[in-house]
Amino acid sequence: MNIVLQVWRQDSPESRGGFKTYQVKDISEEMSFLEMLDILNERLINQGEEPIAFDHDCREGICGTCGVMINGQAHGPQQGTATCQLHMRKFQDGETVVVEPWRATGFPLIRDLVVDRSAFDRIVEGGGYISVDTGSAPDANLIPIPKLVADTAFDAAACIGCGACVAACPNGAANLFTAAKISHLNLLPQGQSERWSRTENMVEIMEEFFGSCTNHGECEKACPKQISIDFIALMNADYVKAKFKNRRLVSQNG
Amino acid sequence: MTTTLESKVPSGPLADKWENHKFSVRLVNPNNKRKFKIIIVGSGLAGASAAATLGELGYNVEVFTFHDTPRRAHSIAAQGGINAAKNYHNDGDSVYRLFYDTIKGGDYRSREANVHRLAEVSLNIIDQATAQGVPFAREYGGLLDNRSFGGAQVSRTFYARGATGQQLLLGAYSALMRQVETGKVKLHTRIEMLDVVKKDGRAVGIVTRDLVTGEVKSHSAHAVVLATGGYSNAYFLSTNAMACNVSAIWRAHRQGAAFANPCYTQIHPTCIPASDEFQSKLTLMSESLRNDGRIWVPKSADDKRGPNEIPPEDRDYYLERMYPAFGNLVPRDVASRASKRMVDSGKGVGPLENGVYLDFQSAIEREGKDVIEDRYSNLFEMYNRITDENPYKVPMRIYPAPHYTMGGLWVDYNLMTTVPGLYAIGEANFSDHGANRLGASALMQGLADGYFVLPYTIGDYLADYLGDSVVPTDDPVFNEVEDAVSGRVDGYLSANGTRSVDWFHKELGKIMLDQCGMSRSESGLQKALSDIPALYEEFQSDMRVLGTNESMNQSLEKAGRVDDFFELAQAMCVDALARDESCGGHFREEFQTDEGEALRDDENFAHVASWFWTGDAGNPELVKEELEFENVALTTRSYK
Numbered sequence: 046m047n048i049v050l051q052v053w054r055q056d057s058p059e060s061r062g063g064f065k066t067y068q069v070k071d072i073s074e075e076m077s078f079l080e081m082l083d084i085l086n087e088r089l090i091n092q093g094e095e096p097i098a099f100d101h102d103c104r105e106g107i108c109g110t111c112g113v114m115i116n117g118q119a120h121g122p123q124q125g126t127a128t129c130q131l132h133m134r135k136f137q138d139g140e141t142v143v144v145e146p147w148r149a150t151g152f153p154l155i156r157d158l159v160v161d162r163s164a165f166d167r168i169v170e171g172g173g174y175i176s177v178d179t180g181s182a183p184d185a186n187l188i189p190i191p192k193l194v195a196d197t198a199f200d201a202a203a204c205i206g207c208g209a210c211v212a213a214c215p216n217g218a219a220n221l222f223t224a225a226k227i228s229h230l231n232l233l234p235q236g237q238s239e240r241w242s243r244t245e246n247m248v249e250i251m252e253e254f255f256g257s258c259t260n261h262g263e264c265e266k267a268c269p270k271q272i273s274i275d276f277i278a279l280m281n282a283d284y285v286k287a288k289f290k291n292r293r294l295v296s297q298n299g
Numbered sequence: 300m301t302t303t304l305e306s307k308v309p310s311g312p313l314a315d316k317w318e319n320h321k322f323s324v325r326l327v328n329p330n331n332k333r334k335f336k337i338i339i340v341g342s343g344l345a346g347a348s349a350a351a352t353l354g355e356l357g358y359n360v361e362v363f364t365f366h367d368t369p370r371r372a373h374s375i376a377a378q379g380g381i382n383a384a385k386n387y388h389n390d391g392d393s394v395y396r397l398f399y400d401t402i403k404g405g406d407y408r409s410r411e412a413n414v415h416r417l418a419e420v421s422l423n424i425i426d427q428a429t430a431q432g433v434p435f436a437r438e439y440g441g442l443l444d445n446r447s448f449g450g451a452q453v454s455r456t457f458y459a460r461g462a463t464g465q466q467l468l469l470g471a472y473s474a475l476m477r478q479v480e481t482g483k484v485k486l487h488t489r490i491e492m493l494d495v496v497k498k499d500g501r502a503v504g505i506v507t508r509d510l511v512t513g514e515v516k517s518h519s520a521h522a523v524v525l526a527t528g529g530y531s532n533a534y535f536l537s538t539n540a541m542a543c544n545v546s547a548i549w550r551a552h553r554q555g556a557a558f559a560n561p562c563y564t565q566i567h568p569t570c571i572p573a574s575d576e577f578q579s580k581l582t583l584m585s586e587s588l589r590n591d592g593r594i595w596v597p598k599s600a601d602d603k604r605g606p607n608e609i610p611p612e613d614r615d616y617y618l619e620r621m622y623p624a625f626g627n628l629v630p631r632d633v634a635s636r637a638s639k640r641m642v643d644s645g646k647g648v649g650p651l652e653n654g655v656y657l658d659f660q661s662a663i664e665r666e667g668k669d670v671i672e673d674r675y676s677n678l679f680e681m682y683n684r685i686t687d688e689n690p691y692k693v694p695m696r697i698y699p700a701p702h703y704t705m706g707g708l709w710v711d712y713n714l715m716t717t718v719p720g721l722y723a724i725g726e727a728n729f730s731d732h733g734a735n736r737l738g739a740s741a742l743m744q745g746l747a748d749g750y751f752v753l754p755y756t757i758g759d760y761l762a763d764y765l766g767d768s769v770v771p772t773d774d775p776v777f778n779e780v781e782d783a784v785s786g787r788v789d790g791y792l793s794a795n796g797t798r799s800v801d802w803f804h805k806e807l808g809k810i811m812l813d814q815c816g817m818s819r820s821e822s823g824l825q826k827a828l829s830d831i832p833a834l835y836e837e838f839q840s841d842m843r844v845l846g847t848n849e850s851m852n853q854s855l856e857k858a859g860r861v862d863d864f865f866e867l868a869q870a871m872c873v874d875a876l877a878r879d880e881s882c883g884g885h886f887r888e889e890f891q892t893d894e895g896e897a898l899r900d901d902e903n904f905a906h907v908a909s910w911f912w913t914g915d916a917g918n919p920e921l922v923k924e925e926l927e928f929e930n931v932a933l934t935t936r937s938y939k
């Protein structure tokens with residue numbers, strides 16, 4: 046099949062970017078979207094043009110490294126699928142496909158399709174953990190966890206940190222990511238002691254970097270792991286409680 | 300040059316060695332730990348767990364990763380599970396049994412003491428991970444569930460749906476980020492280590508390149524730990540993530556660290572077969588699928604019917620037929636070679652006739668679709684996305700692919716390489732899996748090294764340097780290495796050839812897969828050893844790397860990695876050629892039984908082949924570490 050690609054090219058954060066059009070001929074439907082970009086890059090190198098920079102690694106939909114806007118949709122047209130898992134059979138022969146980087150103030154552009162998502166690490170640093178030093182854990186089966194609870198925690202923990210939720214959100218909010226991180230731990234018995242401080246810290250760091258959520262729900266549609274926005278509701282409820290509880294704890298200490 | 304290898308295995312009964320050793324190694328007292336600085340390269344399971352633990356203990360740690368965040372490390376992709384001898388299911392498991400299975404699975408080519416220690420600490424890993432909030436699968440009663448993996452007759456594999464590596468890495472990453480917040484760990488992302496720096500024979504730091512700005516920079520420390528993963532990408536097509544590479548350990552090797560058993564590579568039996576020549580990587584379908592899937596090919600090579608039209612009597616469930624005791628759960632090397640024999644004999648299935656079937660029909664009938672879905676839904680979905688086929692209805696097609704490298708930097712019992720102060724942990728070292736790794740044991744080893752072994756053993760080395768400050772980065776030893784690194788980078792950019800780096804990588808991969816893959820022969824290896832240097836020369840003169848050093852340049856990154864793969868590939872072939880026997884993943888056609896099984900030569904080859912760099916990649920110097928077996932008897936592995 047043949048397709049026409051319009052790709053965002055930008056040499057550096059400071060330089061001006063713009064779309065460039067490429068005719069990508071004779072590709073196979075069996076190819077993944079990123080393999081199609083590989084081939085285009087190979088051809089560009091042969092012609093003496095610098096290849097398109099894009100982030101990717103596992104190509105199995107689990108590392109969260111890949112991610113571009115394809116025809117205005119984060120990770121492209123297939124639901125529940127990261128860019129690397131998308132195959133060319135989802136496109137029409139002759140179709141024009143527009144490829145852009147994630148666009149959000151929380152994700153500054155580095156080059157072409159590559160952005161800096163390190164703000165996610167800052168959010169996790171703020172409390173996305175359970176404080177347990179190595180060697181101090183009790184036997185694992187001492188903490189029975191109902192299967193349903195473990196499964197729901199897993200559903201939240203499945204987040205791959207790709208940033209599609211932010212890219213899809215008209216406000217550039219990171220609520221789905223943050224809610225997934227918080228809910229995973231807040232749902233588990235092990236996560237209870239730090240529940241309130243975790244929630245308050247992580248939400249507030251999130252707000253430093255990202256826009257505010259106004260319940261558009263675009264994040265859920267774009268998420269390759271189909272993380273549910275119900276987790277945002279859980280986070281919001283915990284945040285309200287956290288504000289109250291944390292203050293009470295502080296006043297007790299004081 | 301080092302000519303003897305001191306394994307530092309403690310004396311005493313097997314089961315007491317680690318306890319005794321922990322008691323006898325020197326410790327650094329809590330107040331002094333903050334006077335030491337440790338560099339860790341890599342943030343996968345091994346690196347993240349080590350960094351978190353060393354930070355908790357009070358050391359100053361700096362972590363480097365070429366990924367944009369530590370959580371992207373290749374460990375994230377592990378699907379199936381992690382072993383531990385918990386015996387929660389009362390099916391006869393024990394530390395000794397896990398030890399024994401691992402030694403046997405490794406075809407008696409690993410150190411007893413290391414493997415026993417691994418089995419011992421496996422128990423703590425599950426506790427630690429659970430306490431961190433890793434959502435392992437549970438039974439309805441709320442307790443932890445287990446499944447079986449190849450090479451074992453007990454259920455000892457803990458799992459988190461099909462994403463065990465992801466969940467364990469997120470656990471280790473969260474512990475790491477907690478230390479980043481306290482300031483004990485400093486994180487450097489999108490920074491690639493390009494060389495080790497030594498002074499007076501000891502490792503004193505590293506030189507890195509910033510992948511965004513191109514800046515080449517030195518970093519000094521009291522000790523350097525490499526947790527940089529495996530080198531299966533030497534084959535180009537493998538199940539490893541695209542960026543996995545050998546450079547960190549290869550550069551260390553060139554600085555004097557012995558490289559052990561480079562030819563021990565694992566070809567995983569259950570991967571999705573390649574669909575065309577543009578394939579960029581192969582996708583693994585977890586081994587756990589062999590719990591419920593049955594592997595078969597048509598009995599007759601001429602049978603071209605679709606899988607569902609072939610009646611049971613015309614199917615050959617060849618693993619069940621050849622290995623009735625273990626059936627579909629034989630170890631990986633055995634399963635892979637059997638599939639290769641089937642495909643080579645013309646019975647391959649699928650459009651390119653390059654696969655065998657992995658069929659869930661019986662399991663779905665026996666257990667119900669819901670149960671199978673609960674166990675494997677994400678794997679089934681992944682398969683469907685790639686092939687557009689529905690494995691609930693049509694059997695999967697699978698074929699072996701390079702997956703894991705048992706070889707790596709030689710380390711002693713303390714996990715230190717032959718360069719004092721330089722450690723290697725996780726897949727980067729050679730330590731525990733012998734000639735074949737059992738499923739679900741890499742995650743176990745990475746976390747064992749990082750959480751429970753290195754944090755104890757590193758103190759023994761550091762204790763000698765209390766009060767010494769780190770070597771300043773303006774010392775000539777750093778300048779020299781910085782210049783060399785910059786020189787290499789400039790060399791790639793100025794080659795101005797006609798072919799992309801990827802093109803060369805693919806060509807190298809083909810040679811390696813043909814001659815040093817699932818089966819190897821003297822003539823094939825010799826051919827590879829003449830073809831690789833010729834291709835390497837072409838690479839050096841004819842590569843084309845566009846752009847500059849000063850902005851993000853992915854072809855430039857790759858050029859350095861492929862450069863090192865060319866040298867490593869030669870070491871792999873030299874090692875495979877020297878090992879005149881078949882063992883585990885190393886199968887030499889000249890050494891097989893009448894039934895086509897691996898034929899070991901314990902008299903001459905029960906050793907670790909450790910190679911030292913001589914300046915000529917095709918001619919490294921061999922030093923052997925003889926393996927001593929005091930507890931297990933060396934038998935021919937039988938899974939019948």
Ligand SMILES: Cc1cc2nc3c(=O)[nH]c(=O)nc-3n(C[C@H](O)[C@H](O)[C@H](O)COP(=O)(O)OP(=O)(O)OC[C@H]3O[C@@H](n4cnc5c(N)ncnc54)[C@H](O)[C@@H]3O)c2cc1C
Pocket residue numbers: 340341342343344345346363364365366369371372373374375376377378379380381463464490491492493526527528529538539540543544546547583585702703724725726727738739740741742743745
């Ligand atoms: C698809 C797949 C499935 C698997 N499933 C299982 C399983 O079910 N059970 C099991 O036990 N094992 C499994 N394995 C094997 C296991 O995942 C790996 O062996 C293990 O995770 C390796 O961990 P590691 O910490 O040693 O290295 P990695 O996770 O590979 O981490 C390497 C780190 O080093 C960094 N790095 C490397 N070089 C440099 C450099 N030069 N400069 C800076 N940073 C560098 C990388 O950025 C990364 O952070 C699987 C492997 C694959 C490929």
Ligand code: SF4
Pocket residue numbers: 203204205206207208209210211221222225264267268269270271272
């Ligand atoms: S919530 Fe979904 S879209 Fe957002 S980072 Fe996680 S996996 Fe990606």
Ligand code: FES
Pocket residue numbers: 100101102103104105106107108109110111112127128129130205
């Ligand atoms: S490359 Fe890993 S999720 Fe796409």
